[in-house]
Amino acid sequence: MAISVAPGLSLQEAELVFTYILASGPGGQNVNKVATAAQLRFDVVRSPSLCERTKARLLRLAGSRxxxxxxxxxxxxxxxxxxxxxxxxxxxxxxxxxEAAHRQAFRVATRPGRAARQRRLDGKAHRAGIKRGRKVRGEE
Structure with a gap:
């Protein structure tokens, strides 16, 4: 059976290895008798489901895991x-x-057009005119 991860990307259940260990935490006496904690092992390097770029990014994201x-x-x-x-x-x-399979969209740096530059300068000139109009004449 396949586990769906993302559109167009799924893992085979045979690629996942589960072992069960004793867990701490809630469970009362049951915690001392039954191995309820699940430990999942996934071999990234040998996985046929992932591309090389995703494998490299996944190992980097996994860190100490x-x-x-x-x-x-x-x-x-x-x-x-x-x-x-x-x-x-x-x-x-x-x-x-x-998260590893997600492709980051890169921003392409563009420069402002001539009209945008002119609008900016017009706005600055307008603001300067407003401030110039607030000046009191003769108190300098």
Whole structure:
């Protein structure tokens, strides 16, 4: 089954490896007995779903969550059930991939046209005239 990340981009569920570990936090005695925290591992370098540019950006964005081998490790322990923590980890990975796949629109620097420059100068001259009109004659 495929996990949809963005339009035209999806991950195969086989690319995600889940392990479950003991979690701290809410759960009472259950916390000591049941491994509810989900640890998601995603091998970015060997993933066929991502292009090279997205892979490089993803590893940079992941920061300390990425290992030297190019594997992203996300630990989710906010919820009391394995299923909810699994969904949380998957969503966090999807958000990270979405951010890495997003292409930044570059602004092309342009210069103001002749009419815009003239409007600016006209505005400055008008403002100077207003200030000149406030001057009291003979008190200088």
């Amino acid at each position: 990425a290992t030297r081998d190019g594997v992203i490790v996300i630990t989710a322990r906010n919820f009391r059930t394995q299923q909810k923590n699994r969904e949380d980890a998957t969503e966090r990975l999807a958000t990270l991939i979405r």
